[in-house]
Amino acid sequence: MIRKVGLILCGLILMFAVTACEKKEPEKKTEEPAPTATKEGGTLVFGRGGDSVGLDPAYETDGNSFMICDNIYEALIFYQDESTALEPGLAESWDISPDGKTYTFYLRKGVKFHDGTPFNADAVVFSIGRMMKERKLKFFSMEWDVPPQERPPEYWVSMEMDDTVDSIEAVDDYTVVFKLKRVDAPFLANMGMDFADIISPTAFMNNPKEFLRNPVGTGPFKFVEWVKDDKIVLEKNENYWDTSGGPYLDKLIFRTIPENSVRFLELKAGNIHICQFPNPADIPLAKEDPNLKLVSQPGMNIGYLSFNYTKSLWQNIHMRRAIAFAINRQAIVDNIYQGMGQVAKNPIPPTMWGYNDKIEDFPYDPEKAKLELAEGGYPGGADLPEITLWSMPVPRPYNPEGLKVGVAMISDLAKVGIRAKIVSYDWGTYLKRQREQPKDMDLFQLGWTGDNGDPDNFLAVLFDGLASPAIRTQWKNEEYHKLMLEGKQTIDQAKRAEIYMRALQVFHDEVAAICVAHSTVIWPMRNNVMNFKLHPTASVRMKNVRLE
Amino acid sequence: MLAHIIRRILLLFPTLLGISIIIFLMMHITPGDPAELLLGERATEPALEALREHLGLNEPLYVQYGMFLKRLMKGDLGETIWTRQKVWIEVKQRFPATIELSIAAMLISSVLGVILGIISATKQYSLFDYLSMLGALVGVSMPIFWLGLVLMLIFSLNLGWFPMSGRLSVGIDLDPITNFYILDALLTKNWPAFKDALWHLTLPAFTLSTIPMAIVARMTRSSMLEVLRQDYIKTARAKGLSPGIVVMKHALRNALIPVITVIGLMFGILMAGAILTETIFAWPGVGKWLYDAVLQRDYMVIQGGTLFVAAIFVIINLVVDILYAVINPKISVH
Numbered sequence: 001m002i003r004k005v006g007l008i009l010c011g012l013i014l015m016f017a018v019t020a021c022e023k024k025e026p027e028k029k030t031e032e033p034a035p036t037a038t039k040e041g042g043t044l045v046f047g048r049g050g051d052s053v054g055l056d057p058a059y060e061t062d063g064n065s066f067m068i069c070d071n072i073y074e075a076l077i078f079y080q081d082e083s084t085a086l087e088p089g090l091a092e093s094w095d096i097s098p099d100g101k102t103y104t105f106y107l108r109k110g111v112k113f114h115d116g117t118p119f120n121a122d123a124v125v126f127s128i129g130r131m132m133k134e135r136k137l138k139f140f141s142m143e144w145d146v147p148p149q150e151r152p153p154e155y156w157v158s159m160e161m162d163d164t165v166d167s168i169e170a171v172d173d174y175t176v177v178f179k180l181k182r183v184d185a186p187f188l189a190n191m192g193m194d195f196a197d198i199i200s201p202t203a204f205m206n207n208p209k210e211f212l213r214n215p216v217g218t219g220p221f222k223f224v225e226w227v228k229d230d231k232i233v234l235e236k237n238e239n240y241w242d243t244s245g246g247p248y249l250d251k252l253i254f255r256t257i258p259e260n261s262v263r264f265l266e267l268k269a270g271n272i273h274i275c276q277f278p279n280p281a282d283i284p285l286a287k288e289d290p291n292l293k294l295v296s297q298p299g300m301n302i303g304y305l306s307f308n309y310t311k312s313l314w315q316n317i318h319m320r321r322a323i324a325f326a327i328n329r330q331a332i333v334d335n336i337y338q339g340m341g342q343v344a345k346n347p348i349p350p351t352m353w354g355y356n357d358k359i360e361d362f363p364y365d366p367e368k369a370k371l372e373l374a375e376g377g378y379p380g381g382a383d384l385p386e387i388t389l390w391s392m393p394v395p396r397p398y399n400p401e402g403l404k405v406g407v408a409m410i411s412d413l414a415k416v417g418i419r420a421k422i423v424s425y426d427w428g429t430y431l432k433r434q435r436e437q438p439k440d441m442d443l444f445q446l447g448w449t450g451d452n453g454d455p456d457n458f459l460a461v462l463f464d465g466l467a468s469p470a471i472r473t474q475w476k477n478e479e480y481h482k483l484m485l486e487g488k489q490t491i492d493q494a495k496r497a498e499i500y501m502r503a504l505q506v507f508h509d510e511v512a513a514i515c516v517a518h519s520t521v522i523w524p525m526r527n528n529v530m531n532f533k534l535h536p537t538a539s540v541r542m543k544n545v546r547l548e
Numbered sequence: 549m550l551a552h553i554i555r556r557i558l559l560l561f562p563t564l565l566g567i568s569i570i571i572f573l574m575m576h577i578t579p580g581d582p583a584e585l586l587l588g589e590r591a592t593e594p595a596l597e598a599l600r601e602h603l604g605l606n607e608p609l610y611v612q613y614g615m616f617l618k619r620l621m622k623g624d625l626g627e628t629i630w631t632r633q634k635v636w637i638e639v640k641q642r643f644p645a646t647i648e649l650s651i652a653a654m655l656i657s658s659v660l661g662v663i664l665g666i667i668s669a670t671k672q673y674s675l676f677d678y679l680s681m682l683g684a685l686v687g688v689s690m691p692i693f694w695l696g697l698v699l700m701l702i703f704s705l706n707l708g709w710f711p712m713s714g715r716l717s718v719g720i721d722l723d724p725i726t727n728f729y730i731l732d733a734l735l736t737k738n739w740p741a742f743k744d745a746l747w748h749l750t751l752p753a754f755t756l757s758t759i760p761m762a763i764v765a766r767m768t769r770s771s772m773l774e775v776l777r778q779d780y781i782k783t784a785r786a787k788g789l790s791p792g793i794v795v796m797k798h799a800l801r802n803a804l805i806p807v808i809t810v811i812g813l814m815f816g817i818l819m820a821g822a823i824l825t826e827t828i829f830a831w832p833g834v835g836k837w838l839y840d841a842v843l844q845r846d847y848m849v850i851q852g853g854t855l856f857v858a859a860i861f862v863i864i865n866l867v868v869d870i871l872y873a874v875i876n877p878k879i880s881v882h
Contacts, residue, residue: 045718050840053630061586150632152598158590212632228641229832230714257713257830261697265705266712396589428580428845431591448589461590470592 042547043251044529046540047263047272051229051256054212057197058131058153063397066194067540068232068254072114073197073217076105076124077188081533081544082297083351084453086188090119090198090218091176100183100491107174111241113200114222121170126201129168131156136167144201147208155195159451183489185496189452194539220247220543231255248546267292267524273547274525274532280338280400286524296522297534300450302347302458303398305389305409306473306513308444309465310437313387318376320511323443324362325369326416327409333517336404340522344515346504347458351536353493354455354500359508369416381417388423389413390444392430397538398447398519405516406445437474445516446472449538455500460484463512475512556866560859567858568620568851572613575850581605582629582845603629616851625852630844635852639834643856644727645715646833649825650818652753657761658811662804664761665768669803670795672773680765687762692821696755696828703751710751711744713830720744752829756821760814767810772803805872812868815861 052065057073060066078089091105111119122142129137130146131153137146156162166181180187190196203216215223218241221234234252255272257263264282267275268289278286286292305327307314314320329343345361348354370380378384389410392402399405403424410420423440425433434444451457460467465474466481483503490496507513521534528548535541583599584591600606604615619626625635664684668677704712711717715729722741725732730749733742775781776799784794822835834853841849 043718054632059632061588061590151602152595154587154595154599157595157598158587158592160592227832228638229837230830253718255714255718255830256832258827258836259830262700262713262828262830265700269705269712271712271718426578426580428582428584431584431588432581435591435593446589468592470594472589 040248040546041250043253044249044274044542044545044547045253045255045272046274046276046542047255047257047266048276049256049258049260049263052226052232052254055215055223055226056212057194057199058127058156059151059212060194061154063538068223068234069194069197069215069217070219070539071221071234071252071542072215072219072223073194073199074219075192075194075196075198076107077192077196079192079453079535079537079539081541082535084189084192084300084450084536086192089192090124094188096188096491100185100489101180103178103180103187104171105176105178107176108241109174111218112239113203113216113218114237115200115203115216117200117202117216119198119218120173121176122173123198123201124176125168125170126204127198128165128196130204131161131195132165132168133162138167138169140170140172142201144205147205150209153195155193155451159190159195161190183491185488185491186452186454186456189454189457193452221249221252224251229256246543246545248544249542252542264524267526270526273529274523276523278522278524280340283338283340283522283524291527292524293527294522294524295532295534296520297536298342298349298351299397299519299521299538300349300352300453300536301398301447301518302344302349302462303396303405303445303447303516303519304344304347304462304513305443305445305516306475308437308441309474309476311439311442314442316376317511318372319378320514321362322369322372322376322416322418323413324511324514325365325372326418327412327514327516328364329514329516330364332405332408336401336408337517337519338400340400341517341519344518345508347462347507347513347515348455348500348504349450349518349536352450352453352455352458354497354504356501356504356508358501359504362511362514366412366416373416373418378417381419384418386419386421387413387442388440389420390423390430390434390441392427392445393424394427396447397449397521399445399517400519402445409443435470435472451537453536455496456484456487459500459503459507460488463507473513475510477506477510477512480506480510480512553866553870556869560862560866563862564855564859568616568855569613571851571854572609572616575845575847576609576612578845580845582847585844586630620855625856626848628841628848629846630849635848638837638849639853639856641727642832642834642837644729645831646819646822646826646835648728648730648749649752649756649822649831649833650815652749653756653760653818653821654811654814656753657757657764657814660757661761661764662768662807664765665807666772666795666800668765668769669772669776670791677769681769684762684765687758688766690758692755692759692824693828695758696752696825699751699755700828711748713828715745715748715831716741717744717748752825752831755828756818756825759821760811760817763810763814763817764807767807768803771806772799775799775803778802808868808871812865812871815864819857819861 048064050064052068053062054060054065055068057069074090076089076091078087080087090108092108093106095104107121113119122139125137125139126144126146129135135146164180164182164184164187166179169177171177197217200216204211213226220237220240222237224233224235226232232254236247236250240247257266260277260279263275264278266272286294307320309315333341333343345359346356373381389406391406392399395401406422410422413420448458448462463473463475464481464484465471465476480503483499487496487499525532530546530548531544583596587595604612628635628638664680668680671677700712703710716722720741722729722732722738723736725735729745730742733745781794781799784798819835822833823839826833826836838853841853
């Protein structure tokens with residue numbers, strides 16, 4: 001009997017092995033759609049780390065949701081392929097009144113939503129108007145009763161759009177007028193952001209509660225299917241209005257593969273075409289692989305270290321300077337960012353207009369740090385109590401490993417005589433407690449990814465502590481604050497660039513915060529993926545992508 | 549017997565109520581705020597306040613729990629914070645994936661585990677015994693994460709025998725009916741999809757089965773050894789019965805009782821292992837979903853999802869208890 005069991009076991013193993021070998025074919029089959037695809041058409045599989053949360057652009061906050069929206073919807077204004085320079089989108093052109101408070105958009109004609117609804121001024125009033133708290137809206141031919149908000153439209157609220165937009169009016173079928181409450185120079189750039197995408201009003205009114213799972217826009221791809229935590233399938237919009245270029249792909253599949261290394265292995269095996277956020281350690285492997293290529297883009301972001309300005313210790317500029325000289329940021333970029341980044345000397349990235357290249361960065365100089373420390377009243381750091389350095393517990397786009405960066409920083413600080421310890425909380429608590437500027441926080445790491453390519457979106461939002469108690473750094477400087485207001489209220493971009501350069505000088509002189517690094521995004525992909533470009537805003541646009 | 553079953557079913561309700569209170573309290577004792585996490589770096593106080601108000605997070609805890617219970621009475625698990633979807637629908641979409649994986653892992657681990665255990669026990673101190681028990685020790689201590697990656701490297705990337713991740717290959721279409729892909733493929737007689745789904749299942753199921761398999765093998769072995777020393781086995785042998793019949797008919801039935809308990813409890817181990825297995829193999833199930841919900845503080849998912857999983861766990865244990873009595877009538881239920 002025992003022998004029989006043994007035989008059965010052997011039989012089972014043999015069967016397993018035989019059937020396993022048989023399987024080789026279907027596995028190959030799955031690889032085929034990629035390489036055999038011709039110049040036009042084909043299915044592109046995009047591998048990403050997480051699923052989308054929802055697909056209603058007004059309510060989403062995460063990159064994985066926006067990346068799908070980027071291909072389904074369009075806004076009045078487009079960002080250029082590789083920069084945030086503005087170009088006409090669903091609006092062919094626009095006028096700005098001399099007082100800067102009235103924007104008139106002239107819309108593109110002959111555009112249709114995926115469900116056949118014509119795109120017109122009413123659709124714009126509907127899409128943007130539904131985010132307003134007090135809806136001063138005027139439709140031209142339709143009278144939609146815009147349903148109440150399911151929840152606060154996060155971007156609209158956090159960009160303070162209710163304080164900017166007063167009313168939206170459809171003057172005729174293809175003209176929309178936005179009246180503003182205040183002059184707001186970044187307004188136009190904001191209209192290119194995802195939250196300002198135009199949706200099909202009929203599709204939304206059909207079932208407002210389910211719209212985020214049944215998105216309908218005017219974009220180059222149409223929504224087909226969503227299998228939660230598995231994949232989202234889009235297909236080519238055959239009736240796309242812009243016939244000068246793409247879409248070329250027949251089908252677009254966004255697969256969720258949470259584990260970075262597995263996602264990379266899937267790319268190597270040819271089962272996906274593009275691999276989002278690989279492990280830095282896999283980049284050299286991708287370089288060696290003849291079937292893969294890399295695409296990179298300096299991210300529109302900043303990782304910074306700032307001070308708790310409610311404590312007198314950090315109101316002392318010598319102490320701030322001491323920290324700036326003491327930290328070896330180049331070593332952090334080389335070892336922790338693993339080269340996927342560059343040392344920052346301004347809080348805005350070098351690709352952004354308004355960047356002040358004349359600023360002389362703080363060199364890594366422990367001796368100077370010691371001098372500053374002595375001038376600050378703590379020679380040798382002797383009487384200085386142990387300080388805390390808050391570090392993020394999670395990887396962020398601007399900082400791959402906050403805790404490691406923190407450890408590197410405290411060892412640098414120790415070299416000049418400043419004793420420091422790392423403090424970290426779970427991410428939600430970290431964000432919440434940081435805002436409260438508690439006494440047990442001295443230095444904190446944080447960062448930002450830009451939304452619209454406007455310097456205001458970095459400089460005012462992050463550092464103008466006089467503007468609002470909600471600003472995370474709470475650095476309060478009259479001159480800087482005035483410059484920020486001036487920047488917001490000046491429409492001419494060249495003049496604004498000058499204003500921001502001046503503000504950056506003040507920022508640097510006062511050591512408002514220490515700019516650590518701008519991270520670079522590097523994604524590997526199969527050689528046959530053509531024309532895929534990474535965008536500074538991290539949006540993923542597949543319109544012009546083809547497979548060869 | 550029937551009275552016992554009814555009593556156990558009635559006990560389900562206080563058990564689940566207790567579980568829901570514990571989960572609710574644990575969740576709210578843990579620091580963190582879903583509103584903060586949803587908005588991230590760009591959160592402003594007014595935006596946070598509006599969102600918290602909308603989510604009902606500003607209410608006192610007992611009110612929040614009361615609302616949860618009230619909904620539950622109506623059979624409604626609530627709506628998720630992040631995806632704004634009924635928790636029940638989200639569970640329904642993912643649970644079949646996890647159950648499919650768990651059943652496959654359970655099958656592999658019980659069948660292989662029992663066979664290994666029997667052979668080891670009957671050939672005690674043989675080379676096979678030593679090797680299989682060493683294997684069991686390794687199996688129990690192997691990190692699932694590492695094992696999954698290694699299996700994937702060998703069998704998917706290098707040998708190309710199995711697909712790497714996911715439930716179905718790109719290009720294979722399947723109309724979901726129950727969301728158990730293998731069952732759906734059978735129902736629609738979609739053979740390519742059946743084969744593909746089965747093949748996608750193999751590696752993750754094997755990865756998930758290693759720990760329970762090792763436990764089952766060791767349990768079977770020791771319980772078998774004990775039974776084999778009993779007098780009635782000697783009697784059976786003395787009667788001149790073949791060793792095979794003695795082992796399979798007389799010994800195994802008695803030896804399996806503790807093993808079945810372990811297999812019943814295995815569901816818990818499988819659920820824990822499912823988090824890692826699902827993450828590595830991009831398997832869209834509840835394990836990874838619940839884990840993410842904890843990180844994102846999606847209270848509604850944690851409340852509803854865990855309650856659902858706990859209910860299943862309790863029911864499985866009940867079924868095991870009933871099986872007990874069926875397998876061995878000597879065990880009477882009081």
